[in-house]
Each structure stands twice: as structure tokens, then as C-alpha cells.
Amino acid sequence: MASLVGAYAASHGPLLVREWNAVPADQQRRLTAAYREIGNRLSAAKADVLIVVTPDHWANFSLDHVPSVCIGVGETNEGPPEPWMKDFPHRELPGHAEFAGHLVQTALREGFEPSVSHRLKLDHGVCIPLWRMELARLPCIVPMIVNSIEPPFPTVRRCLEWGSVLSKAVKTYGAPLRVAILGSGGLSHSIGEKTMGAIDEKLDQECIRLFSGKAEKLLSHLEKKLPTAGNGTEEIRNWLVAHGAAGGRGFELVDYLPVPTVIVGCGFAAWKVTPAGSRRAAPARRGTSARRRRIA
Numbered sequence: 001m002a003s004l005v006g007a008y009a010a011s012h013g014p015l016l017v018r019e020w021n022a023v024p025a026d027q028q029r030r031l032t033a034a035y036r037e038i039g040n041r042l043s044a045a046k047a048d049v050l051i052v053v054t055p056d057h058w059a060n061f062s063l064d065h066v067p068s069v070c071i072g073v074g075e076t077n078e079g080p081p082e083p084w085m086k087d088f089p090h091r092e093l094p095g096h097a098e099f100a101g102h103l104v105q106t107a108l109r110e111g112f113e114p115s116v117s118h119r120l121k122l123d124h125g126v127c128i129p130l131w132r133m134e135l136a137r138l139p140c141i142v143p144m145i146v147n148s149i150e151p152p153f154p155t156v157r158r159c160l161e162w163g164s165v166l167s168k169a170v171k172t173y174g175a176p177l178r179v180a181i182l183g184s185g186g187l188s189h190s191i192g193e194k195t196m197g198a199i200d201e202k203l204d205q206e207c208i209r210l211f212s213g214k215a216e217k218l219l220s221h222l223e224k225k226l227p228t229a230g231n232g233t234e235e236i237r238n239w240l241v242a243h244g245a246a247g248g249r250g251f252e253l254v255d256y257l258p259v260p261t262v263i264v265g266c267g268f269a270a271w272k273v274t275p276a277g278s279r280r281a282a283p284a285r286r287g288t289s290a291r292r293r294r295i296a
Ligand SMILES: [Fe+2]
Pocket: 012, 013, 055, 057, 125, 185, 186, 232, 235
């Protein structure tokens, strides 16, 4: 059986690369430290597979077809197509077709109907966090694209529920795979609209607070606030998927800082998840799994 060994979230944004040198030094240090912290935790978790939950920034889809959720089931995926991501060290990223296929089948059994792709371009939403985490070894990347770019969006509740599907897929996979999840995106930002560049620190701080409480309060807050928040804030859906995969608890803020230079409220988080372990740890795992099933 596979095991969930980590759940994380991190912001992304083109200006984190394109305008990096203009970011004040103290903010550079904090951003670098936060990405590294997530990377260190992921490395320590020894994940074989990392499910990266991200929007598609028009690298794969267009108004001709905007799937709500698309799972990358290919053996490999392409590196970032953005010219300013040319120094990203991987032009091909390994996928995990067998686990991704199992994830899709699990979703279908649970009443979820994702789109699938056998070949995706992994844009900066995937690759900025991977790059900045400075991983010595890249796990297999299973991309899960959640639409937070072009309305209509999947509901925030559905995104939280998707987390439970991911958790179930991990628990029911028949090989001892170590799987981690990264929700990429958010927190508040505004792109290509009247409020372009605005960061809503108050909203971000409230969301961060609510991740440590009851899921219903978090969901109702987001349902109320997202329609009038900056459009990039919709990417918080990807944090909800990670939150759901972790059973809706164990949230830990790694850092948060609004960075006007990159026009993003930059957040970094990790969730405590059931530790993968030896047979000796089996009774504790069973107990935790039972609690998780009740939440799911
Ligand atoms: Fe984005």
C-alpha cells in the first residue's frame, strides 16, 4: 500500500523569476528560506511521487476547452514553455503513469470525472516551486490541473473533496509508493484587471487562520470573499486540495509575506500527515486512517 508522506502549499508567480532581482533583500531571504523549507521537508519525506495541484496558465488549454480538473497520466511531461523559465533545469519531467491512472480510476469510482492528458506542459505554476525548493532529486510529478483561471470554477467545497479522493487513491494503491502533494498558487493577487497588483493581506491572514479551524468556516469564508477578491486568489483552491488530502487538519504556516514587487501575497504551508513507516507503526496508522475516513 502506498502512503501519503507529505502535504504542502506554496505560492508562485512569474515575477518571482522575472523581477527577482528587484525584490528587497530581506524579502528575497524569506522567500528563499520558505521554498527551501518546503523542499527540505519534501526531501526528508523521501517522496517517490509528488502530485502538484496547479492551475494551467494557458500553456495547455484555451477557451476552446477549459477542463475543471485534468490529471496528467503520461510517462513524462514537458518542462515550462515560458521563455523566462528557460533556465529551469528540466525540459522533461518524469510522471508516474500507473499511479496517475489509479488516481483517475479512484476518482471515477468516487463520483468525480476528471479530464486526463497523456502529455502536459508544466508551466511556472508547477516549475517555480520545484525550482525554488532546490531539490537534489526530483520525484515523479503527477500534475493535477485545477481550473482557477477561467470561470466557471470548481467550487471550493469540491476542491476540498478532491483532497479526500487523492488521499483515498494513495491508500488503495497496491505498491509501496511514497506520495506527497503540493498545492501551488495563491494567496491573494490580481492579474490583468482593474485591481492589478493588489494584495489583500487581511484576506490572506484570515484564510491562514481559518485553515487551522473547521473546514466549514473556511469554505463559507472563501465562498463569500473569492468573488470580489483579486482573480489570482482563486488559486487557493489548490491549497484546499492539499488540505483535504491531509484530512482537513494539521495545517502549519511556514511563512507568509506580501511581496508588492511580485504582486503576490506569498504563502507557504505544510500539513502534518500520517507518517509512512514500518510494520511497527501499523496500529497507529490504522487508527489515524479510520479517523480520516470519518472526515472524508
Ligand atoms: Fe498562477
